[in-house]
Amino acid sequence: MIDLKNKLFALSTADGIGNIADASNLAFDMLSKYCPCEKADSLTVMGFLKGESDYTLMLDAHIDQIGMVVTDVDDNGFLTVKNAGGIDIRSLPSRRVTVHGKEKITAVFCSTPPHLASGEKTYDNITDIKLDTALGKKAKDIVSVGDYVTFANTPRELINYRVCGRSFDDRAAVACLITVAEQLSSKTLPINVAFVLSDGEELGLRGIRTASFKVNPDEAVAVDVSFGDGIGISSEECSPLGSGAMIGFAPTLDSKISKKLVSLCEKKNIPYTSEIMGSKTGTNADMISVNREGVKTGLVSIPLRNMHTDVEIADLKDLQSVCDLICEYVLSGGVKDV
Amino acid sequence: MFDILKNLCNLDAASGDETAVREFIINEIKDFCEFKVDNLGNIIAFKKGKSRSSKKLMLDAHMDEVGLIITSITSDGFLKFKTVGGIDVSALMFRSVKINGTINGVICGKPIHLTEGEERKKLPKSDSLYIDIGATSKEDALKHISLGDRAVLCGDFEENDNNVISKALDDRVGCAVLIKLIKEFDEYDFYASFSVQEEVGLRGAKVSAYAINPDSAIVLESTTASDIAGVADADKVCKLGEGVAVSFMDGATVYDRDYYNFALNSGLTCQPKTAVAGGNNSGAIHLSREGVRTIALSLPCRYIHSSSSVANKEDIESMYNLAEYMILSICGGEV
Numbered sequence: 189m190i191d192l193k194n195k196l197f198a199l200s201t202a203d204g205i206g207n208i209a210d211a212s213n214l215a216f217d218m219l220s221k222y223c224p225c226e227k228a229d230s231l232t233v234m235g236f237l238k239g240e241s242d243y244t245l246m247l248d249a250h251i252d253q254i255g256m257v258v259t260d261v262d263d264n265g266f267l268t269v270k271n272a273g274g275i276d277i278r279s280l281p282s283r284r285v286t287v288h289g290k291e292k293i294t295a296v297f298c299s300t301p302p303h304l305a306s307g308e309k310t311y312d313n314i315t316d317i318k319l320d321t322a323l324g325k326k327a328k329d330i331v332s333v334g335d336y337v338t339f340a341n342t343p344r345e346l347i348n349y350r351v352c353g354r355s356f357d358d359r360a361a362v363a364c365l366i367t368v369a370e371q372l373s374s375k376t377l378p379i380n381v382a383f384v385l386s387d388g389e390e391l392g393l394r395g396i397r398t399a400s401f402k403v404n405p406d407e408a409v410a411v412d413v414s415f416g417d418g419i420g421i422s423s424e425e426c427s428p429l430g431s432g433a434m435i436g437f438a439p440t441l442d443s444k445i446s447k448k449l450v451s452l453c454e455k456k457n458i459p460y461t462s463e464i465m466g467s468k469t470g471t472n473a474d475m476i477s478v479n480r481e482g483v484k485t486g487l488v489s490i491p492l493r494n495m496h497t498d499v500e501i502a503d504l505k506d507l508q509s510v511c512d513l514i515c516e517y518v519l520s521g522g523v524k525d526v
Numbered sequence: 527m528f529d530i531l532k533n534l535c536n537l538d539a540a541s542g543d544e545t546a547v548r549e550f551i552i553n554e555i556k557d558f559c560e561f562k563v564d565n566l567g568n569i570i571a572f573k574k575g576k577s578r579s580s581k582k583l584m585l586d587a588h589m590d591e592v593g594l595i596i597t598s599i600t601s602d603g604f605l606k607f608k609t610v611g612g613i614d615v616s617a618l619m620f621r622s623v624k625i626n627g628t629i630n631g632v633i634c635g636k637p638i639h640l641t642e643g644e645e646r647k648k649l650p651k652s653d654s655l656y657i658d659i660g661a662t663s664k665e666d667a668l669k670h671i672s673l674g675d676r677a678v679l680c681g682d683f684e685e686n687d688n689n690v691i692s693k694a695l696d697d698r699v700g701c702a703v704l705i706k707l708i709k710e711f712d713e714y715d716f717y718a719s720f721s722v723q724e725e726v727g728l729r730g731a732k733v734s735a736y737a738i739n740p741d742s743a744i745v746l747e748s749t750t751a752s753d754i755a756g757v758a759d760a761d762k763v764c765k766l767g768e769g770v771a772v773s774f775m776d777g778a779t780v781y782d783r784d785y786y787n788f789a790l791n792s793g794l795t796c797q798p799k800t801a802v803a804g805g806n807n808s809g810a811i812h813l814s815r816e817g818v819r820t821i822a823l824s825l826p827c828r829y830i831h832s833s834s835s836v837a838n839k840e841d842i843e844s845m846y847n848l849a850e851y852m853i854l855s856i857c858g859g860e861v
Contacts, residue, residue, distance in 0.1 A: 266755035276638040278649045279619040282832035284681070284691065294684055294691055296834045299616055301752040303803040304761055309616075310647040318755035320828065322689045322766065322836045341622060342682075344630040346660030347670055352622065352632050419604055419656055420636050430662065493658065495639075497620040499632040501658060 189349055189504040192363055196351065196507070197343045199359040204231055204387075205255040205272060206336045208288050211355070212251050215362055215385050222369040223383065231387035232395045234403065235369060239377035245522045246382045246405035246483075247368065247514065248396055248472050249361035249412070250389035253354070254496050256337040258287070259315070265327035267295065267319040269337055273390030274496050278311045283498070286340045287321065289331040294340060295321045339498035349505050350429065354498035358389065360490050360507055361411035367511045368518070378521040386472060393475040400479035407522050409445065409486040410473040411510060414463055416491035416501070427491045429501065432459025432509040436487030438469050440477055444523045445486030452516045459509050463489060484523060488513060527706050527846070528685060528839070530554065534698035535683040538627045540593025540610045540676035541726045546627060547589040551701060551720050555708045559718070568734040569720040575712045579857035584717045584740035584818070585707065585849070586731055586807050587700030587747070588724035591693065592831045593678040594623065596657070596671060603661030605631065606653075610676065611725030615649045617832040622680035623657060629670050631659040631677065681833030688838060689766075695835040697724065699825045700746035703846050711850055714857035724807055728778065731807035735814035742785075742856050743820045744849055747806040748837070749773075749799055751826035762800070764826040766838040769795035770845040773822045775802045778809025785821035785852070788861040792851050795844045799824060823848055 195218065204211030212231035219225050223235040231251055254273030261267055267287070271277070281299030286292050298318045300309060311317070319337065321327040343353025365383055372381065382403045387395030389412075400408070414434050415426040427434050435449045446462075453460040468474045469487050477485040490510055493501040539547040544567055551569060555561060561571035569589075592611030599605055605625075609618075623631045634657070635650045657677065661667035681693030692698075704718050717738045721730035735743070753765040764771040772789045773781050776799070789796060812820035823845055828836040855861050 262755065264755065276620070278638070278647070279616065279621075281614075281616040282829040282834050284834040293686070296691065296829055296836055298754045298756075299614065299829050299832065301750050301754075301757070301761075301763070302612070302614070302831075303750065303763070303801055304752065304757065305614070308648060310644075311649075312647055320754060320836065322691075322828070322838075324767070341680075344622060344680075346630050346632075346658070348660045348662060348666070350660030352630065352658075415637075415639075417602075418634055418637070418658070419600065419602070420654075421640065425640075494620055494632065494634055494637065499620050499622055499634075501632060501660070503660075 189508055192367060192504050192507050193351060195363040195366060196360055199362055200343045200353045200355050203338045204251050205253055205338060208336050215251055218366050219369055219383060222373040228399060230395055232399050233385040235383040237372055237377060237381040239379040241379050243524045244380040244382055244405045245518060246384055246403050246408040247365055248384045248386055248408060248410045248476065249365045250358045250472060251362055251385040252387050252390055254390050258331060258333055258335045258337060260333065261328050261331050263325060265321045265323045267321060267331060268315050269319055271314050276497065277314045277317060280317050284340045286338050287331055288336045291330060293321060293330060295319050341498035350501060350503045352499045352501045356492060356500040356502050357413045357495055360413060360502050364411060364507050364510045368514045371515050372518055377518060379524055381518055389472055393472050396472040396475050400476045404480060405483055407484045408476045409488060410471050410476060411488050412471040413492040413495060414489035416493040418493055427461040427463060429491050429493060429503040430505055431461045431491065432506060433513045434461050434463040434489040434491060436463050436465065436469055436489060438465035440468050440474050441487055442484035444526050445484060448523055448526060449486060449488065449513060449517060452520060453513060456516050458512050527702055530705055531698060531702040532683040534701055535692040535694050538624055538678045539590055540678050541590040541723045543676040544589040544722045551705060554705050558708050564733065564737060566730055566733055567722045568730045570734055570737055571708060571718040573708050573716050573718065575714040577713060578715045581741040581856055583853060583856055584719060584735065584738045584743045585704055586719045586721055586743060586745045586811060587704045588697045588721045588807060589701060590722055590725050591678060592725050593676050596673055596675045599664045599667045601664050603663045603667045605657040605667065607657055609652065613831050615652045618652060618655055619649060621833055623677040624680055625671055625677040626675050629659055631657040634658050679833040689836055690839060691834055691836050693833045695827050695837050696748035696830050699748055699842055703746050703849060706846060707849060711853065713854060716853060721807055728807050728810035732810040735811040735818065739815060740818055743811045743818050744852055745806055745808045745811065745820065745822040746849060747822055747824040748827045748830060749804060749824035750830050751828045754828060764797055764799050766826050766828065767840065768797045770841055770848050771797055771799040771824045771826050773799045776804050778805025779812050781821060782819040784861055785819060788855060789821060789848060789852060792848065794848050794851055796848050821852060
């Protein structure tokens with residue numbers, strides 16, 4: 189699990205949004221050790237492991253992350269930003285972020301000074317909370333409208349193999365798929381595996397749309413994060429951290445895949461919970477399943493606390509469960525003969 | 527000075543738990559002065575200079591920072607806390623914290639996707655927040671921490687050409703300036719108090735001022751700079767880049783007006799603090815025994831009491847320069 193942690197921490201601190209390709213470049217280098225890879229025209233990375241049949245299983249995790257984009261730079265060094273992906277704006281004040289301008293700079297969101305605070309503050313629009321570069325006029329030389337802004341918190345270890353940091357959504361899954369490639373690369377596989385580390389999930393499942401078209405798989409499993417437990421979160425809405433892989437059941441998912449994933453966990457003693465959704469899953473699985481003439485698609489998720497913050501919390505034991513499950517699933521041939 | 531400041535800021539010392547900072551400071555000053563640690567944990571130092579003034583002068587900077595104290599643990603292993611000193615909920619929500627300098631945690635609250643309507647636009651109350659250290663039960667948590675343990679916000683020191691960004695600039699900057707004065711200033715004798723418990727009511731300086739029994743005091747502090755987007759000029763308090771701020775009055779002190787005027791007319795870069803708000807150890811020191819003539823020199827800090835306070839490097843230099851000038855002037859009998 190130390191290896192999974194090292195992969196996750198490295199991937200967490202490399203940024204990937206819009207034209208910022210650090211995460212994508214790092215993932216390409218990591219995945220290339222285990223299988224031939226190529227880059228699509230966006231941040232998307234694809235890797236291929238050849239199997240003994242023509243049947244192709246696509247495994248997807250998204251490489252992009254939530255962030256913000258600069259919409260105004262004023263004369264005093266304050267920026268206006270708009271979110272790119274869902275962000276809890278209430279916790280932005282006094283938060284440190286990275287602005288990807290001509291060079292990377294650290295900036296801090298303005299907070300209301302104590303002597304000016306009156307009553308209960310409401311947070312209506314992200315554009316009301318200015319971002320302070322503390323560079324005054326010089327900010328305009330470095331930052332332009334359209335530049336991306338990302339969280340800056342560094343990953344840290346908690347106790348019990350739990351970890352916190354930014355962009356674990358969905359780098360935790362990227363770390364898992366790279367580990368799966370590592371473990372499968374020396375094995376004889378019954379089917380082909382296409383690894384897709386896709387761009388643009390946070391902006392409407394965009395990257396996987398074109399990647400799925402290109403790969404044209406027979407079957408797919410998306411790996412993402414989902415809601416972990418916490419105070420005030422109903423047990424029906426989440427899975428506890430440390431409870432293993434979350435196996436998705438939903439109208440948009442292929443039930444044969446869901447059931448096979450469960451039976452593999454039972455057979456191989458891999459911890460899991462079932463995640464039952466009433467409609468779409470909100471993940472790339474929804475997009476993959478309607479690719480071309482339709483693709484049987486499953487979803488495996490990692491429980492995550494504080495999703496879309498820079499202190500997302502995951503349990504490395506759950507990442508290990510996901511790796512174990514996906515490896516077993518590939519070695520069993522997916523639902524090729526089911 | 528910035529290397530020392532970086533080391534000081536990266537140490538953890540919530541009020542009442544200043545050991546790490548105290549040990550660092552003692553190690554820095556021990557070859558340059560006499561010192562003792564008093565019953566509350568203040569470092570009281572005496573720096574011998576070339577001359578002795580008829581006025582006994584005390585300089586003060588506080589070692590503690592705002593933080594959290596663990597008050598209870600839920601059955602699920604989450605830690606409940608109270609704030610130590612004033613921290614706004616927005617600076618707490620979803621922040622990394624460090625407990626006892628060793629255990630990492632995250633302050634969590636109700637996730638936004640579970641809020642509806644007006645609740646979605648407001649922060650939860652701080653008593654509904656909790657710290658997640660990854661524990662699976664109360665018993666598990668108790669293997670790693672104890673009730674009463676202190677936590678601080680994580681916020682590593684960063685600097686660029688112009689600025690520093692860090693937690694605890696309030697008041698490690700005062701400590702850094704005072705360490706430098708002890709090492710480098712030797713015209714006159716002076717006393718220094720590196721004080722505990724400022725953030726919980728100016729408590730350390732109360733007893734160190736009693737012990738030193740000074741005629742005059744210079745308090746080295748940090749204060750809110752509100753020169754940010756959307757704030758009217760009259761509400762800015764002080765501005766980054768315009769030098770150290772000198773106070774005439776705040777929530778705790780009416781300052782010595784002669785010292786105030788003398789500092790502003792020094793010709794050195796400095797600015798008045800233009801709000802009667804906040805307070806610092808001057809509040810305790812100027813009322814000590816029969817009264818002490820007191821001046822506060824404060825570093826303008828944006829986002830004070832958060833993980834990411836921002837200050838200007840030239841303002842820090844300006845704080846040192848004006849402190850040195852005031853020691854010379856007070857001890858030399860010019861004011």
